Each structure stands twice: as structure tokens, then as C-alpha cells.
Amino acid sequence: MARAIILMADSLGIGATPDAHTFGDTGANTLAHLLAAYHGETGQKLALPNLSKLGLIEACQQASGTICQIAQSFAPIAAYGYAKELSTGKDTPSGHWEMAGVPVLFDWGYFPQTVPCFDDEFINELVKRTGIAGILGNCHASGTTILEQLGEEHIQTGKPICYTSTDSVFQIAAHEAHFGLEKLYQICEVARELLDDMNIGRVIARPFLGETAAEFARTGNRRDYAVLPPAPTVLDKLAQADGQVISIGKISDIYAHQGITQKFKASGLNNLLDKTAEVMSTAPEKSIIFTNLVDFDEKFGHRRNAVGYAQALAEFDAYLPKLIALLRPDDVMIITADHGCDPTWPGTDHTREYVPVLAYQPNMTPINLGERNSFADIGQTLAKWFDLPAMEYGESFAQSLNKAN
Known part of the structure; x- marks a missing residue:
């Protein structure tokens, strides 16, 4: 039985969806705009031959409907669409x-x-249960x-830094050495329990190092505490059918460790x-190898660094031939994203x-x-690919892939 390799290019959106106006995002296009910004900044068009x-x-x-400012565009050799x-x-x-x-x-x-x-009430209970002196940020x-x-101030007072964003998230930043990594994780676990009734999607531990404002930098020991998906995912179904679901990066955290049979942490794109x-060199048949490439979102999208995003995308592009060479004849490699971050x-x-839906054998x-009407088309395709019970949502394109070979 075949394997599936999923590369989640975190935040690599490819154009505003029809409902983008309800989010204030009409006109957003992560890929097209970072390419244009790179061209404007460097005077050169970015080369992405493999992704192309x-x-x-x-x-x-x-x-x-936007023409991408790319050095050279190539005719596709894969299944390609947008969801x-x-x-x-x-x-x-x-x-x-x-x-x-x-x-x-x-x-x-x-x-x-x-x-x-x-x-x-929430903060007072968090302080009471964890024994911290209070919080900063808020x-x-x-x-x-x-x-x-x-x-x-955090280093001086011992108070963790608590903040949020427009996402459903409660984030806690604390110094690994001065505050302690395990202590940070313990506080996040308490916060997760307290926030369940408020339906907050994630609590994120954000450890960092450095001694001054100019030196502070996050470490690779981030940990996400997510609520469970509301129904079994295709990952759960494969794991229950004695398959392997191998998480690389923060995938296991995002799925609250459900449906994951092995997990590997790593920090940085390369x-x-x-x-x-x-993992591709050794993973058995009937496996999903699922990697989240978080740098695109965390280091470049949220920091509004278009040129850095473009350069990281070029690094990803240059690495792809190595992964393609590791594909077995019946494997499929899927490249997609979870949202945009223009x-x-x-x-x-x-x-x-929209996010890209690229599938290669x-x-x-x-x-x-x-155009795919839901990201769930990928899950439905994987269910068909592994002969699993069908998902409730999504339209499979597995038959199209089989016809292609």
C-alpha cells in the first residue's frame, strides 16, 4: 500500500476567497504579493522552478487572476488546483x-x-492555581x-507575558533559563483547562532566550495545547486501521496528539x-508523513517580511528535488497551506x-x-487513497490521480 507525504507550507495563500471581504482581506494574495515585493526590492524576479x-x-x-512575477514559469507535471x-x-x-x-x-x-x-476571573484563577505573581501584557x-x-520586566519580576491575537489563542511567553521551560508548560496546561469552557482554540507556550530587548529570540521549544477536533480526522482513521501517522514539527500539537503514531520535533525550515x-527513507507502507513548515508563517508572514518569505520559499523550492527523489512509485506528495498570511x-x-492543492506521483x-470547495477534499482523497471509510466532508480527487498513472 502507498504512502502520502504532506508538506503544509504554513500560510502560503494564493489569493483572496469570495468571502474575504467579511474578514477585511479583499485583495490579499500571499504568494503574488511576496513575489512582487521581492522583485521591487531586489530588481530580480524570484526563481521557483520546482514549485512551478x-x-x-x-x-x-x-x-x-493575478500574473505572478516569477523568473520563469514551467508547465505543471502534477495535479494542481486551489481550495x-x-x-x-x-x-x-x-x-x-x-x-x-x-x-x-x-x-x-x-x-x-x-x-x-x-x-x-480567569487571570485570578490562573494566578491562584499556578502560584505566579501575576502576568504582564494582557x-x-x-x-x-x-x-x-x-x-x-519579565526577567525582573518573574511574571509571564500573556497575550493574544485575532485568532482564538492564549499565548504565554517566558524565559527558558530565568523562568523555566517546564514551569511554562505547567502554566499552559492549567490555562488550557481554564479556557475550555470559553472555547479558545489553542494555548501556546512561547519560550525565549536572551538577556536584553535587543537579544530576545524565541526558541524551538514552542508547544501548542489545542482542543480536540470535533470529529475523527483522516489521521485518526488511518491510525485506527494500523497505519502510521508521522508528525514532523508542530502537527501533533495542532491535532492535540490525536491520530498521531510517531512525532518528531525540529526547528527551522531546513x-x-x-x-x-x-523519515521518508524509512517510513513503512500505509503511512502519512505530515510536516508543518512553520517558518513561512511565524518568521515572515506575521512579521510582514515579504523578501524574507520569498527567500525561504526559494530554499524550500531548492530542497524539493531531494524529497521527490525519495518518493516510491506508489507514493503521493501533497503540498498545501492552512490559510494566508500576506x-x-x-x-x-x-x-x-485560497490555498494551493498540489499532488504529485x-x-x-x-x-x-x-477550484475545490473545501480543504476537506484533501482528507477525502487520503481516505480513498488508503481505503478508509469516507469522511463526512470533501470530494475526493484520488480517482483522478489513479487515472493519471
Whole structure:
């Protein structure tokens, strides 16, 4: 039985969806805008030959009607299309869960755009249960900016830095050495329990190092505490059918460790790709190897660094031939995203966009998959691919892939 390798290019949106106006994102296009920004900044067009061959540029141009400023465009050799989100939000769990066949059709709980933004009762209970002296922050903030503003005070007072964003998330930043990593995790576990009734999607531990505002930097020991998906995902179904679901990066955290049979942590784009290659070399048949490439979103999208995003995308592109060479004849490699995060867009939040749906098998005939009505089409395709019970949502394109070979 075949394997599936999923590369989640976190935040690589390819054009605003029809409902983007309800999110204030009309006109957003992560890929097209970062390419244009790179061209404007460097005077050169970015080269993405491998992603272009897999259909990324064609999918973006079809989704948005925008001509991408790319050094050279190649005819696709894969199945390629673009999907809009059925879920109500544009957050990380919603995008990942929907891709695995379980869209989020309810509204998450969110914190108000006020200062302070966290309820006194919740914070008082958090302080009581954990024994901390109090918190800093208590606001909507950029994760890097708030470290510059409050990191030194955190070291002096021992109070963790608590903040949120427009996503359904409660984030806690603390210094690994001065505060302690295990202590940070323990506080996050308490916060997770307290926030369940408020329907907050994730609690995130954000450890960092450094001694001054100019030096503070997050470490690779981030940990997400997510609520469970509302129904079994295709990952659960494969694991229950004695298959392997191998998480690389933060995938296991996003799915609350459900449906995951093995997990590997890595930090940084190249380390994540290296771990993916290593696992592909040994993973058995009937496996999903699922990697989240978080740098695109965390280091470049949210920080509105379009040129850095473009350069990281070129690094990913250059690595792809190594992964393609590791594919077995019956394997399929899927490249997609969970939302957009247009680095040229106002603010620092995700953008409501189509995501690419690129599926490649060795020696296949290219297929234009067109517009997909849900990210769940990927989950339904994987269910068919592994002969699992069908998912409730999504339309499979597995038959198209089989016809191509």
C-alpha cells in the first residue's frame, strides 16, 4: 500500500476567497504579493522552478487572476488546483483540521480588542492555581514586539507575558533559563483547562532566550495545547486501521496528539525538511508523513517580511528535488497551506485566502484540479487513497490521480 507525504507550507495563500471581504482581506494574495515585493526590492524576479513544475504558479494565477512575477514559469507535471475554506475562521487549527476532513463549522471564542483583554476571573484563577505573581501584557500583540517591550520586566519580576491575537489563542511567553521551560508548560496546561469552557482554540507556550530587548529570540521549544477536533480526522482513521501517522514539527500539537503514531520535533525550515527526508527513507507502507513548515508563517508572514518569505520559499523550492527523489512509485506528495498570511497586508494577522492543492506521483500525467470547495477534499482523497471509510466532508480527487498513472 502507498504512502502520502504532506508538506503544509504554513500560510502560503494564493489569493483572496469570495468571502474575504467579511474578514477585511479583499485583495490579499500571499504568494503574488511576496513575489512582487521581492522583485521591487531586489530588481530580480524570484526563481521557483520546482514549485512551478508542481503547479503552484498556475494554481495561483487561476485562483486570483493575478500574473505572478516569477523568473520563469514551467508547465505543471502534477495535479494542481486551489481550495477555499469551509470553516468559519482563518486560524491554524481550522485549516489543518479541515484539510484532514473535519471543517470547523462553529465559532471559536475570542478575546476582546481591549486593554486588558483577559477576564479578571480567569487571570485570578490562573494566578491562584499556578502560584505566579501575576502576568504582564494582557493585550493583543505581536509575539516579537511584546518580547522587546516586556522581556526585561519579565526577567525582573518573574511574571509571564500573556497575550493574544485575532485568532482564538492564549499565548504565554517566558524565559527558558530565568523562568523555566517546564514551569511554562505547567502554566499552559492549567490555562488550557481554564479556557475550555470559553472555547479558545489553542494555548501556546512561547519560550525565549536572551538577556536584553535587543537579544530576545524565541526558541524551538514552542508547544501548542489545542482542543480536540470535533470529529475523527483522516489521521485518526488511518491510525485506527494500523497505519502510521508521522508528525514532523508542530502537527501533533495542532491535532492535540490525536491520530498521531510517531512525532518528531525540529526547528527551522531546513531542519524540518531534513527530518522529513530522513523519515521518508524509512517510513513503512500505509503511512502519512505530515510536516508543518512553520517558518513561512511565524518568521515572515506575521512579521510582514515579504523578501524574507520569498527567500525561504526559494530554499524550500531548492530542497524539493531531494524529497521527490525519495518518493516510491506508489507514493503521493501533497503540498498545501492552512490559510494566508500576506506579508504586504495591514496588521500582522492571517488572511482569508485560497490555498494551493498540489499532488504529485512519480511519472504522472498533469491534471488541472481547478477550484475545490473545501480543504476537506484533501482528507477525502487520503481516505480513498488508503481505503478508509469516507469522511463526512470533501470530494475526493484520488480517482483522478489513479487515472493519471
